[in-house]
Every structure is written in C-alpha cells, then in structure tokens.
Amino acid sequence: MSKFNTRNNNDLPEVSTASLPDIVFMLLFFFMTVTVMKDNTLKIENNLPNASETKKLEKKDRIIYLYIGKPTKEFQKIWGSEPRIQANDKFIKVSEVGDYILSTKAKMPENIRNVMTTALKIDKNANVGLISDVKQELRKVNALKINYTTYQGDAFANIE
C-alpha cells in the first residue's frame, strides 16, 4: 500500500504544464503571421524628417514607395555621393520615375488605381531640387497624390 501513500493529501495538486508548449506555439504562429519582413533593402541613407501634422497611410496595397537619399558607404564607390532615387531594389534615374510609376500602377487591381498614392521617403539631407524634378515626373504621369513620409515628432528638430 505504500504506493498510494507517497503523496501527501494535504498538498495542493500541481498545475499541469503539459499544455504550455501548445500555448507558446500558438503565440509563435501569431507573431510569425503578423511579422512583415522588410521588403526593400535600402541602398541609401534614409533619415526621415519629423513632422507633427501627419496623416496615417492606412492601406498598403495602393502605395508606391520611392526612396531618395545619399547612397550608403559601400555603394558610394559606384554611385557617388549625390542623392539618388531608389525604387524597389535598384537605383533609377529621374527620367525613369514615370515609367516605374506607370508599370507599378498597371499591376494594381483596377478599382484602386485612382486612389494610388506615391509615398516619398526622403532623407532630410537631400536637396529640394531633385525632389522637385521627381514631382515634375509624377505630374507628367498624372500621379498627383503624394505623401511625404515622416516620423511623428517636433518639426523644428529637422533644422540643426
């Protein structure tokens, strides 16, 4: 009968941890599915400026991203240190911006083409000249909705 007496009946029964892995796996799958890996490797410096009057960009499917900034150290040998435009994974010229916008727009479903927005992610040290050239190109292809992507913060921190 000693077999039945090893347990002291006054103790609380232990909580079973057998289902712990299941719970953890559930959480794991949740985070795995919501994680969005960065889809663009930036070849440029991209310190966005701050602004306080921002609006959120809600739906990602109708946004085309253009990155502008100085190439990073390893690309400066080939591309120089003047600010450049990056679209997807490659550098493009100002004259190619219109084509890039049109070809990306063509891949979108038809019903969201007219609400397409171009998000300009521009390094705060870039100069306005290049940006106004880009804006001219956007006007030529009738991509008039733009968004200067910024961080939320004090706008006066942009001027040092």
Place this chain on the structure above:
Amino acid sequence: MARRAGAPEVNAGSMADIAFLLLIFFLVTTTIATDAGLDRMLPPMEPPENPPIIRQKNIFTVNINKNGQLLVEEELTDLKDLREKAIAFLDNGGAPSGSEEYCNYCKGKRDAESSDNPSKAIISLKNDRETRYGTYITVQNELVAAYNELRNREAQRLYGMDYTAMEALYLNPETESSVKDELKDKVTNIQGLFPQKLSEAETSTN
C-alpha cells in the same frame, strides 16, 4: 535486455524552450508600424483654361533660400513665427462687411491690405534647388499646422470636435459607414471654410 524493438522515444521536454526562443525572436523583430506623413496633391500638368485673376494682397509669399532662411512677405522671418503669420493672413477676412466676399467667421484683424477671404487666400511657396529637405518639410508642416489650427477652431465652434480628430476618424478603415457618412459632410464643410491653397512655384537655381 528489455524492449530492444522500436525506436526510443525522443524527449519532448525541451520543445517548450525551443518554441520560447522562436517566440522571443519574432516578438523582438515584429514592428506593427504604419507609415505616416504629410499628404499633398500636385497640380495637374495642363494649366486651367481661364486662370482667375488673383489680387496681390491675396497671395502670401514664402521664399526659402539655400541656407534655410525664410523670406515671408518680403520680410526675413524666423521659422518659429511662420505659423502665426500664416494664421494672421488666412484669418484676416479683409473684405468689408456687406460685400459678397465678407467672411463672417474670421477672427483676424480685417486689414484691408491683407487677404479678403480664406477661400481667396493663397500661400505661395518658393524654394531654392539647394534647400535641405528637412527645412522644406518643416515649412510645409508649419503651413499645414496653420490650416489645421484654423479648421480645428471652426470645427470646435460648429460641431464641438477637433477637425483633425474628425478627419482621422473619417479616414480610418475601421470606422462604421454610418458614422462616416455623417462625418463626410462635416469634414467637407470645414474644408470649404478654410480650403488649403498651397501653391508651389518652380525651384530657382540662384
């Protein structure tokens, strides 16, 4: 020599540890961030057929030079004073009472030398090609802030709610459509009181 047959069972006790490790990795790398920024509309390429004649007093000129200095209405101005000046200009309502352009909700000085009506007032922005983008965004931000401040004032007066809050709610895809329909009228009404007229001239090289 008991039970040779059958593979030995794999110890699954460390499974939880492995899962935890992965979980922590994904927890750390996840960024549930939505981008935000300043929305702008570019003017269409083809100019309008009959460009309206704009009186000089209805134009508020802002010039930025390559060193980031500001010339507002021919006066050297600090960036911190820009918002105040823009508000004073937009809210002026200089048209005499009784005239067609009289602005009955303006609270400005009603200076006859400044803008007639918020719907006529235009802010004209001119940059140098060498201007830093950071400075440019700060100026844009201040001008948008001036509009937002005035729109908030009117929205508070008419609907007891901030314009920026109404607009954020309106643009949020999770808002119910019945609420949206109601908000749409209010938002367009406020936008009509202070329409955002920000014109950008071609950049200059000198």
